Amino acid sequence: MIVVTGGAGFIGSAIVWELNNRGYHEIMVVDRLGTEKKWRNLRNLEIADYWDKQEFLAMAGNDDLPVKPEAILHLGACSATTQEDADYLMRNNYQYTKYLARYALEHDVRFIYASSAATYGDGELGYRDDHNLLSQLRPLNKYALSKYAFDLHALHNGWLDKIVGLKYFNVYGPNEYHKGEMRSVIHKSFGQAQNNGKIRLFKSHREDCAHGEQKRDFLYVKDAVNMSLFFLENPDVNGIFNIGCGEARSFNHLARAVFKTLDLPENVEYFDMPADIRDRYQYFTEADISKLREAGYEKEIHTLEEGVADYLNNYLLTDDPHLG
Ligand SMILES: NC(=O)c1ccc[n+]([C@@H]2O[C@H](COP(=O)([O-])OP(=O)(O)OC[C@H]3O[C@@H](n4cnc5c(N)ncnc54)[C@H](OP(=O)(O)O)[C@@H]3O)[C@@H](O)[C@H]2O)c1
Numbered sequence: 001m002i003v004v005t006g007g008a009g010f011i012g013s014a015i016v017w018e019l020n021n022r023g024y025h026e027i028m029v030v031d032r033l034g035t036e037k038k039w040r041n042l043r044n045l046e047i048a049d050y051w052d053k054q055e056f057l058a059m060a061g062n063d064d065l066p067v068k069p070e071a072i073l074h075l076g077a078c079s080a081t082t083q084e085d086a087d088y089l090m091r092n093n094y095q096y097t098k099y100l101a102r103y104a105l106e107h108d109v110r111f112i113y114a115s116s117a118a119t120y121g122d123g124e125l126g127y128r129d130d131h132n133l134l135s136q137l138r139p140l141n142k143y144a145l146s147k148y149a150f151d152l153h154a155l156h157n158g159w160l161d162k163i164v165g166l167k168y169f170n171v172y173g174p175n176e177y178h179k180g181e182m183r184s185v186i187h188k189s190f191g192q193a194q195n196n197g198k199i200r201l202f203k204s205h206r207e208d209c210a211h212g213e214q215k216r217d218f219l220y221v222k223d224a225v226n227m228s229l230f231f232l233e234n235p236d237v238n239g240i241f242n243i244g245c246g247e248a249r250s251f252n253h254l255a256r257a258v259f260k261t262l263d264l265p266e267n268v269e270y271f272d273m274p275a276d277i278r279d280r281y282q283y284f285t286e287a288d289i290s291k292l293r294e295a296g297y298e299k300e301i302h303t304l305e306e307g308v309a310d311y312l313n314n315y316l317l318t319d320d321p322h323l324g
Pocket of ligand 1: 006007008009010011012030032034038053074076077078079080093096115116117118167168169170171172179
């Protein structure tokens with residue numbers, strides 16, 4: 001049995017989808033479905049069991065899981081960078097991960113957890129997944145702190161040669177629909193282009209950067225999944241790894257790719273970035289993925305244009321936009 005926490009969420013459900021594609025169905029999803037749309041992410045998938053996140057943690061804590069898992073892919077977290085309740089974030093993201101990691105280590109279960117590129121803060125130190133730089137990072141929001149706290153805990157306890165932490169960059173693609181404001185700019189742009197023929201992007205508030213030239217490492221979810229599963233296939237590879245495409249692309253490029261796929265003329269409107277995020281806004285992120293490559297990950301990675309075309313043509317423009 002492979003446990004996928006956050007398995008009804010965006011990346012987690014895409015991981016379950018790919019495990020199904022590879023013929024694997026002994027999967028336990030752990031999540032919290034609530035009243036949102038994310039149950040739809042599970043509708044097309046084959047899983048063997050489902051547990052609520054709190055019940056699962058209690059069972060693991062009491063050594064009372066129905067089966068001993070082969071691996072735990074811990075994607076579950078409050079993923080909202082705008083979450084203001086820091087106590088909730090520390091309990092739900094940091095403490096939860098700590099308890100689960102301890103269970104996995106005590107029971108010799110492969111443990112792969114989601115960290116985040118948000119832990120790099122303003123990028124002053126670059127985006128290298130070098131363990132020696134970890135303690136110098138300065139996360140810019142509460143969510144990032146909750147992820148960073150576990151990276152540091154794992155470092156200080158000597159766990160980083162036994163478990164894997166994945167620093168996802170900006171992942172986009174099918175099954176992100178429940179994420180509201182946290183869904184990718186690609187999904188938002190698709191809706192705007194289709195409904196109004198126009199995409200709205202933040203203005204730049206820095207003189208050295210033109211409007212729309214802010215850059216991100218955008219990663220298609222199918223690549224994020226393959227990279228994550230690489231660590232399941234290679235149990236001897238451990239540590240913290242960047243999970244990105246390795247090339248920063250601008251929001252203008254993104255808009256162009258959406259218009260091109262929809263066969264619409266380019267029409268971008270720039271608007272003021274909300275004042276409260278201006279001082280925390282990242283103008284540039286780019287994953288250094290040399291460590292992932294050196295560890296043996298060889299698959300080609302979708303370019304932004306390829307990812308956008310696959311996402312729109314094979315999902316968003318079809319009757320059922322979900323994976324499966
Ligand atoms: N998408 C990205 O670009 C990106 C970038 C960097 C890092 N990440 C990380 O990658 C992971 C997956 O992100 P995502 O985009 O797929 O987010 P998502 O769609 O919000 O999925 C996460 C799921 O986990 C659930 N959850 C929350 N806390 C949990 C816990 N303690 N145990 C089990 N399930 C829990 C969430 O439910 P509720 O919150 O509703 O309870 C949600 O359904 C997260 O850890 C996120 O922080 C994602």
